[in-house]
Amino acid sequence: MLARMTGALRFSPAEIAGFAILAAVVFLVLPLALDTFRLNLAGKYLTYAFVAVGLVLCWGAGGILSLGQGVFFGLGGYCMAMFLKLEASTPAATRIQSTPGIPDFMDWNQLTALPWWWEPFHSLAFSLVAVVAVPVALAWIIGLAMFRRRVGGVYFAIITQSLAAILTILVIGQQGFTGGVNGITDLRTLLGWDIRTDAAKEILYFVNGALLFACLLLARFILKSKLGRVLVAMRDQEDRVRFSGYDVAQFKMFIFCAGAAFAGVGGAMFTLQVGFMSPTLVGIVPSIEMVIFCAVGGRLSILGAVYGTLLVNWAKTTFSESFPELWLLGLGALFIGVVMAFPNGLAGLYADHVEPRIRALLAWLGVRGAMPAPVAGGAAREMAPARSVAGGRQSGRSLQARGGASPEPGP
Amino acid sequence: MTVCNPNFLLMVEGLTVSFDGFRAVDDLSFYVEPNECQVIIGPNGAGKTTVLDLICGRTRATAGSVNFKGLELLDMREDQIVHAGVGRKFQTPSVYEDLTVFENLEISYPRGRNVWGALLFRRDRTVGRRVAEIAEMIFLEDHLDDKAGHLSHGQKQWLETGMLLIQDPELLMLDEPVAGMSIAERRKTAELLHRIIEDRSVIVIEHDMGFVEDIASRVIVLHEGRILSEGPMDRIKDDPRVVEVYLGH
Numbered sequence A: 001m002l003a004r005m006t007g008a009l010r011f012s013p014a015e016i017a018g019f020a021i022l023a024a025v026v027f028l029v030l031p032l033a034l035d036t037f038r039l040n041l042a043g044k045y046l047t048y049a050f051v052a053v054g055l056v057l058c059w060g061a062g063g064i065l066s067l068g069q070g071v072f073f074g075l076g077g078y079c080m081a082m083f084l085k086l087e088a089s090t091p092a093a094t095r096i097q098s099t100p101g102i103p104d105f106m107d108w109n110q111l112t113a114l115p116w117w118w119e120p121f122h123s124l125a126f127s128l129v130a131v132v133a134v135p136v137a138l139a140w141i142i143g144l145a146m147f148r149r150r151v152g153g154v155y156f157a158i159i160t161q162s163l164a165a166i167l168t169i170l171v172i173g174q175q176g177f178t179g180g181v182n183g184i185t186d187l188r189t190l191l192g193w194d195i196r197t198d199a200a201k202e203i204l205y206f207v208n209g210a211l212l213f214a215c216l217l218l219a220r221f222i223l224k225s226k227l228g229r230v231l232v233a234m235r236d237q238e239d240r241v242r243f244s245g246y247d248v249a250q251f252k253m254f255i256f257c258a259g260a261a262f263a264g265v266g267g268a269m270f271t272l273q274v275g276f277m278s279p280t281l282v283g284i285v286p287s288i289e290m291v292i293f294c295a296v297g298g299r300l301s302i303l304g305a306v307y308g309t310l311l312v313n314w315a316k317t318t319f320s321e322s323f324p325e326l327w328l329l330g331l332g333a334l335f336i337g338v339v340m341a342f343p344n345g346l347a348g349l350y351a352d353h354v355e356p357r358i359r360a361l362l363a364w365l366g367v368r369g370a371m372p373a374p375v376a377g378g379a380a381r382e383m384a385p386a387r388s389v390a391g392g393r394q395s396g397r398s399l400q401a402r403g404g405a406s407p408e409p410g411p
Numbered sequence B: 001m002t003v004c005n006p007n008f009l010l011m012v013e014g015l016t017v018s019f020d021g022f023r024a025v026d027d028l029s030f031y032v033e034p035n036e037c038q039v040i041i042g043p044n045g046a047g048k049t050t051v052l053d054l055i056c057g058r059t060r061a062t063a064g065s066v067n068f069k070g071l072e073l074l075d076m077r078e079d080q081i082v083h084a085g086v087g088r089k090f091q092t093p094s095v096y097e098d099l100t101v102f103e104n105l106e107i108s109y110p111r112g113r114n115v116w117g118a119l120l121f122r123r124d125r126t127v128g129r130r131v132a133e134i135a136e137m138i139f140l141e142d143h144l145d146d147k148a149g150h151l152s153h154g155q156k157q158w159l160e161t162g163m164l165l166i167q168d169p170e171l172l173m174l175d176e177p178v179a180g181m182s183i184a185e186r187r188k189t190a191e192l193l194h195r196i197i198e199d200r201s202v203i204v205i206e207h208d209m210g211f212v213e214d215i216a217s218r219v220i221v222l223h224e225g226r227i228l229s230e231g232p233m234d235r236i237k238d239d240p241r242v243v244e245v246y247l248g249h
Helices: A012-034 A036-061 A071-089 A106-108 A118-122 A124-147 A153-173 A198-224 A225-238 A238-242 A249-274 A284-297 A303-320 A328-343 A344-363 A379-384 A387-405 B048-055 B078-084 B102-107 B115-120 B125-137 B154-169 B183-195 B208-213 B234-240 B241-245
Strands: B008-019 B022-030 B038-042 B062-069 B086-089 B173-177 B201-205 B218-225 B226-231
Touching: A012 A036, A012 A225, A012 A303, A036 A071, A036 A198, A036 A225, A036 A284, A036 A303, A071 A118, A071 A153, A071 A249, A071 A284, A118 A124, A124 A153, A153 A284, A198 A225, A198 A249, A198 A303, A225 A238, A225 A249, A225 B115, A238 A249, A238 B008, A238 B078, A249 B115, A249 B234, A284 A303, A284 A328, A284 A344, A303 A328, A303 A344, A344 B183, A387 B086, B008 B048, B022 B048, B022 B086, B022 B226, B038 B048, B038 B208, B078 B086, B086 B154, B102 B125, B102 B154, B102 B183, B125 B154, B125 B183, B154 B183, B183 B208, B218 B234, B218 B241, B226 B234, B226 B241, B234 B241
Parallel strands: B038 B201, B038 B218, B086 B173, B173 B201
Antiparallel strands: B008 B022, B008 B062, B218 B226
16 A cells, blocks of 8 residues: 555666666766767667657557657757758858858759748757657647547558658658758757767767656656556557546647657757758658667567667667668568567566566575565556466457447447 | 426437437437436347447437536537546446556546646545545455456456546446346445445446346336336336337346
8 A cells, every 4th residue: 555655756676777777878888888989879879769768658658659750750850950050051151152151952952042941940949949849749730630530550550651751752852941862961060069079979979868868757757647557548448548537639649749759859869969860760661660669679668668779770780781681671570570479579578587587586685675576677567468467368358358348339 | 208307417308329320319318317316228229328328428429419417418528528427337347457456446536637637646645545435335445456457357347336436427327237247246236336326316227127126216118219118117017018028028
């Protein structure tokens, strides 16, 4: 009863350990073990982790599978890139252009003035707000259109995927305004601070890490609040939640917007660390890859999603250097394998196989209270569909739940 | 039939729904007074569950009016209808299987039901006390930390009833509350229902005639989407039409 009443916001020892280990990996192990080039690469991977954590919220907890998260990542990244590009396009730096003072690609496309909607991106404050606000605004509009009409499941996934395709086509087609297929490149300074130096890259890596942890803590807060439990309830019995007095569409819109906000931040950090933004990061393939990162890490665990992102990207870099043609097949096989064999991903494997052993070991060592049994596994266990707990009864249960969702169809 | 008596809690008038031309509920009118227990009986396919679906917003009506305390429920969303004070229990127990009994009741507690409210919701003493109170009422005080999915069928039915009680609705709609229960569970449930119908209006769908006789203040017999007969149970039992389509079997 006491544990119940102290509420969910207190960290359990296992959770503290989980966050501490990830912090050690991100802030100590990787910076010490990698040179600046590789660290920058790891920083790039971690920007995808923002998206994966957002997917844990939408997909893992809320049951909303979006195959268009690259859109929000891209919008955040483009907002940042627009600011950096304007800063790099001073009249002095662009004096050889026919219209000095506008970004180079505009000049190449015979534009003679900055489009009005580029103007506010002269301001860093505006751009930083836009990094979050633009993806959230689009997510909100999509959410309003889809969730109010109760579009969900596969239909929603397909619609978000086509959105990714539409945005890619739009960006490529409007070359004069967006930089087209090359994207926005040749970004140099942030308020006069050169972001291309090694020192800047290292600082940006740590800023990125800190922001990721801020997002992780925010995601944890959301999942541990009553809203998190409403999401789990909604994922399994959407219809019933309405009759507990909740406006399901409102909750879906919120969590979809939260995922979009995270993705936007990740996109902005990508732009800062990698130095460009292009439509190849917005489209269908990256959007699906991001879902795979999340699935491999474990779609129910925010920490797992970060590990999944790092692991898949590391594998991608390593294998695609050696076997460029086989990599995509390998990625596909990995996704199928994970979904078939380990639906809860790395986090599920950890919770089912590693953690019980650690606990047994601790118990054997006589450490009492170090890991209290029922609060295991960080965020993963809390939301997990009782799979390992119920064991073989799971399949029967979910069938029953299906039946329960639709009492006496029609008259 | 008297129309527009302001003392009625619920006024259903001319309620009609047709699915592809088939009228599942056809020009149905009935009235529920405060603190009245109205039971709907009828053969399978008579439209009983559909009537409840229409009142609680699960199915959209083709025509008619459902007036609850001056509010037109047909124009409202499900969650708004719940907020107005109408609770609905489904035929098959539908509880949140991945959440514990405590969390199931907590989710149903009528506070923090919008996004920000849910985000900032705190498990304070009032919530804890209310959940404990309801859990005791529904015989689940020892199962608060169990996942609802691990409960027996009867316990799930009780939990769902508890989830409604914690909402404290003025109008409670129960769809076969004792279906699938053992005799012992059934007796306990009857006792529970007696307690919860005391200070609110209830609409119950039930097949168990003993149970109906026990709780009903008025009975409506539905047949093919229309009212075949209505009144107190003893009169219904002697109605030859009712015996023919329903009770005779």
